[in-house]
Amino acid sequence: MKQVKLGIIGVGNMGTSHAKNVLEGKVPGLELAAVADRQKNRRAWCRENLPETVQIFEEGTQLLESGCCDAVLIAVPHYQHPILAQEAFKKGLHVLCEKPAGVYTKQVQEMNQEADKYNVVFAMMFNQRTNCIYRKMHEMVKNGELGEIRRVNWIITDWYRTQSYYDSGSWRATWEGEGGGVLLNQCPHNLDLIQWICGMPAKVRGFCKEGLWHDIEVEDDVTAYLEYPNGATGVFITSTGDAPGTNRFEITGELGKLVCENEELTFYKLNENLAHHCASCQGGFDKPQWEVLKVETDGQNEQHVGVMKAFVGAILExxxxxxxxxxxxxxxxxxxxxxxxxxxxxxxxxxxxxDLFLEELNKRRENSRIKEEVESVVFDTENSYGSGKGENK
Structure with missing residues (x-):
């Protein structure tokens, strides 16, 4: 195989962007062969804007059964991610799934187990892992440059959204259609990065405000307290109601503090281990000495294109x-x-x-508001990449 024929299921905000990237030749070795979308206006857009060689389907299952693709990119509402992925595995198709992996872990466990049964490539669209700043943070933590982590703080409140955004699709901001709010839509990248860089916490205390700033039933404002296995603590704060908002990711360790803000990475490097200084210093108020270093990176940040290039590379090579x-x-x-x-x-x-999580989620799904059918509106995602973030569907 020299070319990977790709089918995109879901041609909303991100599906459209992915299709354009492929058609513009930004991902060598990837050819757009088919698309699928339930919305009439999106299929009409496809007929008007995509080459005649691209097949257009109403249902993702029709695309999967057509045999015209080697791989699929899934960019539909969240509950369908694991369902379509598993169907694709069974067809022998490689899968690149938009975030989040699903709505609840029990369903995603089943998807992962199914992936293990087939000799296919399975990738997640965590495009922020291509960001040179986050890659450098990951490298520094894993290499021990900060020593043992003591504290983690990320305030990520520059996800501002208007009411018209939430009104732009019948599935948006409902328990039944989307399965959550800012945590499921905007923040999967941030939650992936915080665990990728700092590891998983052992305990969590969350405070989710539902419909605080918008007329929606899911959360649009969140504060969470994290406890890590080694005793370190963390705070994660996010909202779609703040403007201009803040994006500051700070990690404190025994050997210094790493701060990511305004697309810059700064290392406050201690001259000695903090635990050693605390135990040996005779001055009760004497702080250890440190130097402030601007951390250099390779400057590379390919985002979605980088993830797709790696996906093709994994399939072909x-x-x-x-x-x-x-x-x-x-x-x-x-x-x-x-x-x-x-x-x-x-x-x-x-x-x-x-099981308890699914039980509680289903209680909310049973009472989820039913929106009148809304034809999906596709927004210009270029203005939504503040601080280098990826956009939601």
Missing amino acids: GTPLVADGREGIRGLELSNAIHLSSWLGKTVELPINE
Whole structure:
């Protein structure tokens, strides 16, 4: 195989962007062969804007059964991600799944188990792992340059959204259609990165405010307290109601502090181990000395195109992925834990009780508001990449 024939299921905000990237030749070795979307206006857009060689289907299952593709990119509402992925595995198709991996970990566990049965490439669209700043943070933490982590703080409130955004699709911002709010739509990248860089916490206490800033039934404002196995603590704050908002990711370790803000990475490097200084210093108020270093990176940040290049490379040459699809469950478990803690009003331990989470989620799905059928509106995603973030569907 020299060319990978790709089918895109879901031609909304991100599906459209992915299709354009492929058609513009940004991903060598990838050919757009088919698309599928349930919305009439999106299929009409495809007929008007895509080459005649691209087949157009109404249902993703029709595309999977057509035999015209080697791989599929899934960019549909969240509940369908694991369902379509499993059907694709059974057809022998390679899968690149948009975030999140799903809505609840029990379903994603089944997807991962199914992926293990087939000799196919399974990748997750965690495009922020291509960002040179986050890659450098990951490298520095894993190499021990910060020593043992003591504290993690990420305030990521520059996800501002208007009411018209939430009104742009019948599935948006409902428990039944989307399965959550800012945690499931905007923040899967951030939750993936915080666990990729700092590891998974052992306990979570979440506070989710539902419909605080918008007329929606899901959360649009979240504060979560994290406890790590080594005793380190963390705070994660996010919202779609703040403007101009803040994006500051800070990691404190025994050897210094790493701060990511305004697309710059700064290392406050201690001259000695903090624990050693605390135990040996005779001055009660004497702080250890440090130097402030601007951290250099390779400057590379290919985002979605980088993930797709790696996907093609894994299929054609067996080279590494940016993110294996099975890794999607980690950030989702953190999201589920924050939700479950907020719903129960108490701290929860990880791994969470998956059955209890699904039970609580289904209570909310039963009472989910039914929106009148809305034809999906596709927004210009270029203005939504503040601080280098990827956009939601």
